[in-house]
Amino acid sequence: MTGLDPELADATGKMLTQAVAEVVGDDPPVEVEESVVLGNAAEVLLERSCGAELLVVGSRGHGGFSGALLGSVGQHCVQHARCPVVVVRGSVS
Incomplete structure (x- = not known):
């Protein structure tokens, strides 16, 4: 790297x-x-989404409505990725 x-x-x-x-x-x-x-997370993930079968990103898990559940990187990936995107939420512990 x-x-x-x-x-x-x-x-x-x-x-x-x-x-x-x-x-x-x-x-x-x-x-x-x-x-x-090394690079801007959203840009790197979007670049890698070209040719990928699936992109998995984590959620922030804060807030009570959908706009607050994703951070800016996850939101950008969901909107612009070239493949399906799955958003996973971490454990609550």
């Missing part, structure tokens, strides 16, 4: 791998691509 401290990139990659493993397990029923990319 260009432009990011190698130690930070390594640590971030390990955190991502662990998070994905916790969600999908050792033998996921679908192919999961994970990557750490």
Whole structure:
């Protein structure tokens, strides 16, 4: 990953791998691509949505109406992605 401290990139990659493993397990029923990319989150996700079968983003989970449930990145992806988008809410704990 260009432009990011190698130690930070390594640590971030390990955190991502662990998070994905916790969600999908050792033998996921679908192919999961994970990557750490330096850049504007919304722009990078939209770029990656081209050719993807599905984009999964997290919700903010705050507020009581739909406009407040998504952060700006999730909202932008839902509106502009080139593939279906699934919004998942984290655990309440």
